Amino acid sequence: MNNPLxxxxxxxxxxxxxxxxxxxxxxxxTRSATSLGQALELLNQQHFDLCLTDMRLPDGDGLSVVRHIQQHCPNTPVAMITAYGSLDTAITALKSGAFDFVTKPVDLQRLRELVNGALRLNQRQEAPLIEESDDPIQGSSPPIQQLRRQIAKLARSEAPLYISGESGSGKELVARRIHALGPRACHPFVPVNCGAIPSELMESEFFGHRKGSFTGAVADKPGLFQAASGGTLFLDEVADLPLAMQVKLLRAIQEKAVRPVGTQQEQPVNVRLLCATHKDLAVEVAEGRFRQDLFYRINVIELCVPPLRERREDIAPMARRILTQLAQRAGVEVPHIDPACMERLSNYRFPGNVRELENILERAFTLCEGDTIMASDIQLNASPLPGEDSALRQIDSLEDFLDDIERKALTQALEETRWNKTAAARRLGLTFRSMRYRLKKLGLED
Structure with a gap:
């Protein structure tokens, strides 16, 4: 067997x-090139298992190499060598399709890890171990097919990835699939719900602690970063991290090292970071609840998981698959779904997405009396998603509904101005005469 090239x-x-x-x-x-032109000539002449390129070249830049490889030999992992502190350059390279990056002066241990990861990726491509049936991402709709293509591409990268999507849409399944298809698949996948860890324990949970570092620390304990060594650390609901912890997480990401509680020594860590939240991180940043520098660091590439209502053609096959799994676990025949029941499911908005579909069907499977699930066996949440048709379902009279909104706005403005009608009118952008008219119409005039 020939050595890798x-x-x-x-x-x-x-x-x-x-x-x-x-x-x-x-x-x-190895083969060497000292210019962009020489590199492109070599790439056109033969196949390489790996490419390492400097960012600055005499006749161009390394990004041109990355783009050429993406277009002409996309199965060749390419890593960027950047100057120390050039994080923006590294992020640009990752977004352009680079597998990973290493900074000058080159840390040889970091370089060896990078190279081994790239070669493992090639081995997995030559002998794929994961069958289509193992794919936890259910559905065949165009949005899901696009998601699968993105997952396959992003699994090849070491870039930090931000997975966005509504609650219950399957963000952790996507993270697990990216890990399973990537070069770190033989190492741990460690999922963490950031909102479930008490703030006072976060540093110890993430970075570990030394025996005696605080009350109750009866032994050394590795943290989540150490537990995910060589693999993938998935931070779900990352927006729930308190600001103090965000600072420490940012440092760990940038330095690729953590400092356990109770020690002054930093330990190098080798993990790929995937983050997710159902919140809009850009809004969290704008309102001061999430650090902008951390946002840019974890949001190198964003992957959006589509909500179930945007892929309705997947509901029927997913429902049958869920019922099959439930029946297999229970050791009984798979129940049928009445057409009226399926139509009701297909027309539902599913604010809780896939997780809600699973819960609805599990309840119906448990309670239905025959071998067919009827429309009466399923219970759907009457409250649709915010901002959609929730108000319309509660309106008997549009005029009364609008009057109620106006009454609440006028009352709030009056209370905030201590019932100074002139000031309240100014706050609402009304003339005093219009204010008097509206108060009288709504029965608020004394």
Whole structure:
């Protein structure tokens, strides 16, 4: 079996020699290029298992190499070598399709980890271990097909990934699939619900602690970063992290190291970070609840999981699959779904998404008396999603509804101005005469 072949692109002889020696000791053959033109010529001549390129080249930049490889040999992992502190450059490279990056001066341990990860990725592509039937992402609608394509592409990268989507839409399943398809699949996948950890225990839970560092610390304990070593750390509901913890998380991400509670020594960590939340992180940043610098660091690439209501054609096959799983666990025949019941499910908005569909069907499976689930066996939440048709369902008279809104606004303005009608009118953008008219019409005039 031939040794893997790597292309090294850098115009500094010392860096070329260092990379060549390091990869040679890993039984990896190398070819070298000192310019963009020379690199593109080599890439057109033969296949490489890995490419390492400097950002700054005499006749161009490393991003041109990344884009060329993405277009002409997308199965070749390419990593960027950047100057120390050039985080923006590294992020640009990751967004352009780079597998990972390493900074100068090159840390050889970090380089070896990167190279091994890239080669594992190639091995998985040549001998895929995961069958289509193992895919936890259910459905075949266009949005789901697009999601699968994005997952396959992002699994090849080491870039931090932000998974957005509504509650119950399957963000953790997406994170697990990305991990399973990537080069870290043989290492742990560690999911963390950030909202479920008490704030006073967060630092210890994330970074670990030393024996005796606080009351109750009866032994050394590794943190979540250490538990995910070599694998993937999935931070769900990351928006729930308190600001103080956000600062420490940012440092851990940037330095690729953590400091356990009770020690002054930092420990290097090697994890891929995936984050998710059902909240709008941009809004959280704008309102001061989430740090902007952390947002930019974890949101290198965003992947949006579509809500169930945007892929209605998936509801019927998903319902049958869920009922099949329930029946298998119970050791009984799979019940049928009455057409009227299926129509009702297909027309429902599913504010709780896939998780709500599972709960509805599990309840119906448990309570239905025959071998068919009828429309009367399912209980749907009468409250639709906010901002949609929730108000309309409660309106008997549009005029009364609007009068009620106006009455509440007028009363609030009067209370805030201590019932000074002139000031209240000004606050609402009304003339005093219009204010008097509205108060009288609504029975608020004394």
């Amino acid at each position: 790597a292309l090294i692109i850098d115009d500094e002889p010392d860096i070329l020699e260092l990379l060549d020696m390091t990869l040679g000791r890993m039984n990896i053959s």
